[in-house]
Structures are given as structure tokens and as C-alpha cells.
Amino acid sequence: MLAYLLRRLLYAVPILIGVNLLTFVLFFVVNSPDDMARMHIGVKRATPEAIERWKAERGYDRPMFLNDAASGSARFTETIFFDKSLRMFALEFGRADDGRDIGQEIRDRMGPSLAIALPTFLLSLAVSISFALLLVFFRATYLDFWGVVLCVAMMSISSLFYIIGGQWLVSKLWALVPISGYAPGLDAARFLVLPVLISVIAGIGSSARWYRTIFLEEISKDYVRTARAKGLSELAVLFRHVLRNALIPILTGVVVVIPLLFMGSLLVESFFAIPGLGSYTIDAINAQDFAVVRAMVFIGSVLYIVGLMLTDLSYTLADPRVRLQ
Amino acid sequence: MSTSSGILGFQPVVLWTDALLFVLVALALLSALRARTQAPLRAAWRKVGRRPAGMAAATVLLAFLAVGLVDSLHYRPLLSAVERVAGVGAPAGSAPAAPVVSTEVLSALDALLAPLRLRTEKTYSAPFAWTLYQRETVETADGGQVRDYPRLTYGAAHLGADVAAARGGDVALRLVSALAQAALAWLVAFLVLASLVWRGSGLRWGEVARAMLAGRTVLAWRAALVTLAVLLAVAAVCVELAPLYHVLGTDKVGQDVLYLALKSVRTALVIGTLTTLVMMPFAVALGIAAGYLGGWVDDAVQYVYTVLNAIPGVLLIAAAVLMMQVVIDTHPQWFDTAAERSDARLLALCFILGITSWTGLARLLRGETLKLRELEYVQAARAFGVRTPAILRRHILPNLMHIVLIALVMDFSGLVLAEAVLSYVGIGVDPSTISFGTMINMARAELAREPMVWWSLAAAFAFMFVLVLAANLFADVVRDAFDPRRA
Numbered sequence: 085m086l087a088y089l090l091r092r093l094l095y096a097v098p099i100l101i102g103v104n105l106l107t108f109v110l111f112f113v114v115n116s117p118d119d120m121a122r123m124h125i126g127v128k129r130a131t132p133e134a135i136e137r138w139k140a141e142r143g144y145d146r147p148m149f150l151n152d153a154a155s156g157s158a159r160f161t162e163t164i165f166f167d168k169s170l171r172m173f174a175l176e177f178g179r180a181d182d183g184r185d186i187g188q189e190i191r192d193r194m195g196p197s198l199a200i201a202l203p204t205f206l207l208s209l210a211v212s213i214s215f216a217l218l219l220v221f222f223r224a225t226y227l228d229f230w231g232v233v234l235c236v237a238m239m240s241i242s243s244l245f246y247i248i249g250g251q252w253l254v255s256k257l258w259a260l261v262p263i264s265g266y267a268p269g270l271d272a273a274r275f276l277v278l279p280v281l282i283s284v285i286a287g288i289g290s291s292a293r294w295y296r297t298i299f300l301e302e303i304s305k306d307y308v309r310t311a312r313a314k315g316l317s318e319l320a321v322l323f324r325h326v327l328r329n330a331l332i333p334i335l336t337g338v339v340v341v342i343p344l345l346f347m348g349s350l351l352v353e354s355f356f357a358i359p360g361l362g363s364y365t366i367d368a369i370n371a372q373d374f375a376v377v378r379a380m381v382f383i384g385s386v387l388y389i390v391g392l393m394l395t396d397l398s399y400t401l402a403d404p405r406v407r408l409q
Numbered sequence: 410m411s412t413s414s415g416i417l418g419f420q421p422v423v424l425w426t427d428a429l430l431f432v433l434v435a436l437a438l439l440s441a442l443r444a445r446t447q448a449p450l451r452a453a454w455r456k457v458g459r460r461p462a463g464m465a466a467a468t469v470l471l472a473f474l475a476v477g478l479v480d481s482l483h484y485r486p487l488l489s490a491v492e493r494v495a496g497v498g499a500p501a502g503s504a505p506a507a508p509v510v511s512t513e514v515l516s517a518l519d520a521l522l523a524p525l526r527l528r529t530e531k532t533y534s535a536p537f538a539w540t541l542y543q544r545e546t547v548e549t550a551d552g553g554q555v556r557d558y559p560r561l562t563y564g565a566a567h568l569g570a571d572v573a574a575a576r577g578g579d580v581a582l583r584l585v586s587a588l589a590q591a592a593l594a595w596l597v598a599f600l601v602l603a604s605l606v607w608r609g610s611g612l613r614w615g616e617v618a619r620a621m622l623a624g625r626t627v628l629a630w631r632a633a634l635v636t637l638a639v640l641l642a643v644a645a646v647c648v649e650l651a652p653l654y655h656v657l658g659t660d661k662v663g664q665d666v667l668y669l670a671l672k673s674v675r676t677a678l679v680i681g682t683l684t685t686l687v688m689m690p691f692a693v694a695l696g697i698a699a700g701y702l703g704g705w706v707d708d709a710v711q712y713v714y715t716v717l718n719a720i721p722g723v724l725l726i727a728a729a730v731l732m733m734q735v736v737i738d739t740h741p742q743w744f745d746t747a748a749e750r751s752d753a754r755l756l757a758l759c760f761i762l763g764i765t766s767w768t769g770l771a772r773l774l775r776g777e778t779l780k781l782r783e784l785e786y787v788q789a790a791r792a793f794g795v796r797t798p799a800i801l802r803r804h805i806l807p808n809l810m811h812i813v814l815i816a817l818v819m820d821f822s823g824l825v826l827a828e829a830v831l832s833y834v835g836i837g838v839d840p841s842t843i844s845f846g847t848m849i850n851m852a853r854a855e856l857a858r859e860p861m862v863w864w865s866l867a868a869a870f871a872f873m874f875v876l877v878l879a880a881n882l883f884a885d886v887v888r889d890a891f892d893p894r895r896a
Binding site: 098099100102103106107110111114115119120122123127236237239240241242243244245248251252344347350351354365366369370372374377378380381384385388389 | 712713715716717718719720721723724725727728729731732734735736738739822826829830833834835836845849853856861866870873874877878881882885
């Protein structure tokens with residue numbers, strides 16, 4: 085198993101290099117640093133000196149791949165490619181446009197992001213699976229039919245509506261919780277209830293329907309008939325047999341997002357003014373802070389690859405027949 | 410160009426997205442013609458038509474499509490003599506000079522909705538209101554000043570002074586007349602449809618008509634007719650009332666919200682369909698190549714899509730959109746008009762969304778091709794020495810089309826929803842493009858206002874909900890009909 089994980093880790097390297105090259109091409113080849121500087125300063129005020137200063141401040145004034153002015157290994161290290169792209173492998177992200185260290189910022193903001201994403205994740209998993217099992221228990225009845233109709237209707241509503249509607253109803257009309265904001269420590273709970281609740285409700289439609297399909301596929305198999313034939317109650321069949329056998333497809337879809345929970349949610353965090361990584365990313369996008377966006381792209385892909393490895397590991401836990409080699 | 414504009418009275422403009430949208434419609438019609446000759450395809454579509462949900466959703470989608478297509482016929486109007494004089498300063502009627510076209514790009518829908526488009530108020534007004542939504546200082550007749558809600562310039566202007574008393578009766582009266590017209594239109598539609606179904610059925614016309622109303626036909630005509638009735642009623646009410654009132658209110662700069670919502674339909678359709686259309690060739694070519702050829706091709710394709718998958722979608726879209734914005738901003742000389750510019754951004758957004766979403770389809774196609782290439786008829790073709798391109802075209806591709814079709818309809822609703830979110834994040838369509846996302850984005854700032862301005866948001870969400878719900882229902886029915894595993 086350890087050998088397997090090591091091999092997967094080695095596979096991850098070319099993928100990360102690919103991600104790195106892709107972002108490099110996107111950010112530095114499609115547009116030259118001059119274009120970015122002009123855009124940032126404003127086309128009208130962009131004098132050649134201003135552009136040079138902007139580039140020098142951010143380290144974009146170096147050659148792309150090869151620095152002929154330097155000697156030795158510095159020929160390769162004092163380039164944009166090394167400084168902005170390769171350094172990311174060492175988790176050195178440089179500074180944002182406001183001068184703050186991106187790595188430090190990410191460490192600070194991970195907490196609030198997780199505080200919202202983790203409860204959301206666990207709660208929606210529990211609620212969606214229970215709802216799907218309920219629909220499967222009452223399959224081919226009116227309850228099942230209208231449950232699916234409800235799911236499709238809920239899927240068809242924009243997530244923006246859930247957020248705006250929820251904020252208006254709970255915070256403004258009923259004045260139960262603050263409309264947005266964040267506080268460190270246990271105080272945070274007051275601010276977290278509403279965003280978590282809204283995210284869970286917004287996700288139920290599509291995930292419950294997906295789980296229902298998985299369960300229905302499982303329930304038509306022979307072992308389920310055998311279990312019923314030997315006299316097990318329908319509930320026992322559902323929970324002890326169907327749920328466990330349906331775990332593999334569920335894990336495939338679910339485990340991969342666990343590491344990405346660190347990244348937070350763009351929409352929810354920005355609507356509720358939670359100082360997490362999601363709102364950090366949105367602010368960077370709006371301020372066109374390319375260094376931050378680049379860093380987030382890299383971290384996101386690292387976490388995705390970690391998620392894929394966790395998925396494989398989770399298979400061995402869910403199904404003893406799976407051996408990793 | 411100037412000669413054609415001289416004759417037509419306008420200069421036609423074909424934006425990139427217009428062209429692609431019409432290409433898509435032409436492709437759909439072609440494949441419909443092809444499907445008529447092939448029994449399995451005909452059977453599958455018949456299955457779609459048999460489901461009431463499928464027919465109802467298709468009716469709604471066709472209505473949206475009609476709005477979107479009418480909105481895709483773009484032109485630049487000629488400036489009238491008066492406007493030209495104001496602009497150029499030459500004496501009126503001095504010479505039959507070459508017609509000058511406006512830089513404003515309009516669409517056929519704009520022309521149809523001219524009463525809605527041109528009658529802008531000063532700022533917010535509620536649905537069916539006759540005053541603005543906020544107090545302003547108004548001069549009274551005797552020279553004094555009072556803070557009051559000023560009358561709207563257009564909304565309910567036909568009612569005169571005692572608007573408060575007259576409005577209820579006026580609206581009710583017009584509602585009744587609108588519904589009567591809708592009933593008439595529905596009756597005509599029903600007669601035409603029943604006659605079409607009756608032709609060649611060998612039954613009496615009355616029997617056919619009764620069977621359709623009772624829902625006893627093979628295809629679920631009754632569901633389509635009921636949906637049509639609802640659509641016609643809503644449309645008739647809008648046609649009757651919208652020229653006199655602001656049925657859905659006005660937004661911050663006084664534009665009619667109904668007009669904005671109808672214009673948004675095209676943007677949603679473009680994003681929902683063109684994204685899949687532009688990525689399809691890549692996904693199909695790479696998926697089939699990887700599955701059929703195997704070896705290093707398979708490795709390379711898998712590598713590419715793993716890399717693209719590894720980047721969280723929103724971030725990849727954000728990075729690409731930011732870069733595209735820089736390209737567009739640094740090359741203003743590429744675009745004649747603002748409309749072409751925002752159209753380029755819309756198309757680029759479709760490409761970017763396509764690039765981030767083709768991986769799923771490619772993976773499905775690869776898996777299916779792996780299965781197909783081991784089947785006997787493909788093996789036989791290979792043994793007979795049929796060349797690889799011919800095998801791919803004749804034996805593999807036709808058997809993958811159901812996956813492509815299912816992907817096309819399944820992705821649509823997700824993309825429409827994504828547009829709104831991306832526009833909110835600031836990486837969606839150009840802010841000057843009217844879309845559900847930009848509508849929500851503009852209206853959001855006003856939520857904190859007391860009392861709340863709710864109608865813009867409500868209109869955008871309601872239109873989006875109907876469109877996405879219809880798309881979801883239709884996608885389900887299509888998947889059930891075409892996916893062999895669900896048979």
C-alpha cells in the first residue's frame with residue numbers, strides 16, 4: 085500500500101508540472117507583463133516609466149526563461165518562470181499586490197473557510213443521504229414521485245437565490261442571526277449558522293437525486309432480494325446492505341472534495357463577509373491580483389490530487405476486497 | 410454594405426454568437442431530418458414525445474428559443490436625418506448623402522419591444538406603479554416645493570389624474586381582454602395542431618381532436634396544449650399591459666425589467682448551448698482517439714484532461730477570463746462597436762467554459778469507445794480491412810451520438826445557472842451584456858434599501874427558474890429515452 089501511494093505521488097508530479105505550465109502560459113505568454121501593467125495602471129496613465137516601475141515592484145522585469153545577464157545557476161533562477169512558477173513547488177507564493185505575504189494570508193484564512201465548509205459538508209452528506217434513503221424506502225409511491233419533483237425544482241433554483249432569499253428571510257425579516265460578518269473562536273457560531281444552513285439546503289436537490297439513483301441501482305441486485313427473502317426488515321436491508329454497497333460510487337464523488345474544503349466557497353464567503361480563502365480569491369479576482377489567483381490555482385490542484393489519493397484509500401476501508409498495489 | 414443598407418433601411422450585423430446559434434439550429438434541423446429516416450432514433454424521440462413532462466418542457470424551451478433567435482437577428486439602424494444633423498452639423502436635406510448607420514447594434518427583438526425599450530423612467534418604480542419608488546422634490550403649481558413621489562413619465566400615464574381610483578378597473582378590464590385573446594389564439598393553435606395530427610391518421614377529425622384533449626394520443630399532445638395555454642395567457646397579458654404599465658417595474662436607470670428579462674434569455678441560451686457546441690469537436694475527437702487508438706495517444710489525452718481537471722473549475726475560469734479581458738482591453742481596434750466587443754467576450758466565455766468542461770464528456774466517450782472497439786462488428790470491419798477513419802466514422806461515431814446528445818441537454822441547465830454565479834463573481838459576461846447574472850448583480854446592491862427593491866431580482870430568478878426547470882425536465886426525459894442502460 086505504501087508503495088502504491090508513493091507511486092501515486094510520483095504520478096502527481098507531472099500533473100502538477102502541467103498545471104504549472106498551463107498557468108504560466110495563461111498568465112505570462114498570452115499576455116506579456118507589459119499588457120498586465122498597462123491594464124493595472126490604467127491605459128491612460130501608463131507611461132513607459134510607470135510600466136517599468138510596476139514590473140520592477142512585482143519582479144516581472146526579468147527575462148522569461150533564460151537570464152543572459154546572470155551567470156551560473158542564476159541564469160535559470162533569476163527568471164520569471166523560476167521565480168513565479170517553480171517556487172510554488174516549495175509553497176513560496178510571493179507577495180500580493182497589497183504587499184502582504186500570500187502564504188501567511190492563506191494560513192490565516194484557512195480556519196474560517198474550514199469552519200464553514202466542514203459543517204456544510206458533513207451536514208449535507210447526512211441530510212442528502214437520509215433524504216435519498218427515505219425516497220428509496222417509499223419508492224414507486226406518490227411520496228417518491230413528489231420527492232423527486234421537489235429535488236428537480238430545488239436543483240433549478242439559482243444558488244444566488246438561496247443565499248439572497250435566506251439572508252433576507254432569516255436575518256432581515258426574522259432578525260435571528262447577524263446578516264454577515266465573522267468573529268474568532270466560539271463566537272463564530274452565531275455567524276456560521278445561516279451560511280451553513282443555506283449551503284446545505286442549496287445542495288440537497290442535486291445530491292439527493294444522485295444518491296437516489298445510486299441506491300435504486302443497488303436495490304435491484306440479487307443480494308437485496310436474498311436479504312429480503314431471509315426475512316430482514318426493509319430498513320435493515322437499506323441501512324446494512326444497500327448503503328454499504330453503494331458506498332463505492334458515493335465515495336468516488338465525495339472524498340475527492342474533502343481536501344478542497346480548505347479553499348472555502350467563493351459565493352457563500354463573499355455574501356456573508358467571512359474572511360476565508362473563498363472571499364480572498366474573489367477579492368483577488370476583482371482587484372485583478374494575478375499573483376493570488378496563480379497561488380490559488382496551484383493550491384487547488386495540489387488539494388485535488390490529494391483528494392484522488394484519499395479516494396483510493398477510502399475504497400480499501402469501504403470494501404475489503406479492494407487491494408491497492 | 411452601404412448599398413444594402415440603403416435598400417433595407419438598416420445594415421444587417423451578424424455577430425459571432427448569432428452565426429453559431431443559427432449553425433446550431435441548422436444542425437438540429439438536419440439531424441431531425443436524418444432521425445426521421447432511422448428507425449431507432451425515431452423510436453427514441455417518440456419516447457420523449459410520449460412523456461407529458463417531455464412535451465411540456467419542450468414547449469417552454471421552444472418559446473424561450475423563439476425569443477432568443479429573434480434576439481439574434483442583429484442590425485444597425487440608419488440614423489434619421491434629424492439625428493445626423495444633430496451629430497454632424499450639416500444642413501438637413503442638403504444632399505442624398507450615403508446613409509450613416511448608427512453605432513448602436515439592435516436586434517429584431519429590440520424592434521419588437523421598442524415600446525418597452527424606449528420608455529425609460531428616471532429610476533426605480535414598482536410593478537404597475539404610477540409613481541417613482543422614491544420621493545423627490547417636486548415644484549407645485551403655486552411655486553412651492555414639496556417632497557412627493559413624482560408621477561412616472563410612461564407607466565400608467567394613460568389614466569390621467571385620478572390614477573389611484575382608475576388603475577384597478579383598468580388592469581382588470583385589460584386582463585379579461587388579454588385572456589380572451591389568449592383563448593382565441595390557443596383555439597387557433599389547437600385547430601392547426603389537431604389538423605396536422607389528423608392528416609393521414611385515417612380517423613375522423615373530431616375523434617382526433619377529442620383524443621388530444623383527453624390525453625389519449627400516443628404523443629403527449631395534451632401536456633403541450635396545456636403548457637401552450639399557460640404561455641399564451643402570460644404572453645397576452647404582457648402584450649396587453651406592458652405598453653401601458655411597467656409590468657415588472659423598472660430598474661435603477663429606469664429600464665423596464667420585463668425588457669431586461671426577455672433580453673437575458675438570449676445570453677442564457679448562448680452560454681447554455683454554444684459552450685457545449687464549441688467543446689464537442691475536441692471532446693469527441695480526443696475521446697474517440699484515446700479510446701480507439703490507445704497507446705501513447707491514450708496516455709497523452711488522459712494527461713491533458715487530468716491536468717485540466719486538477720484545477721478547480723472556477724479558478725481556471727477566473728484565470729482564463731482575467732487574461733482574456735486583458736487581451737480584449739489591449740486591442741480595442743478589433744471591434745467596431747461596443748456590441749461586437751461584448752459579443753467577443755461572450756463567445757470567449759463560452760470557449761473558456763467549454764475548455765473546462767469537455768473533460769467529463771471526453772472521459773465518457775473514451776470509456777464507451779473502449780467497449781465498442783471490442784465488439785464483433787467492429788472486429789469484423791477491422792478483419793475485412795476497413796480503414797481506421799472509416800471504422801470510426803461508420804461504426805464508432807454513430808454509436809456514441811446518444812452520449813453527446815445527453816451531455817448537450819444535461820449541461821445546459823448547469824451552464825445557465827453558472828452564468829449568473831460567474832457574472833456575480835465578476836468573471837462572467839461583459840457588464841454591458843444584459844443577462845440574468847448582470848440583472849441579479851445590479852439588483853443585489855439595492856437589497857439593503859428600505860423598503861426593498863425586489864422586482865428585478867424576482868424577475869431574473871423567476872425567468873431563470875422556468876428556463877432551468879424546463880431544461881432539467883427535458884434533459885431527464887431525453888436521457889431516459891436515449892440511454893440504453895435506462896431502457
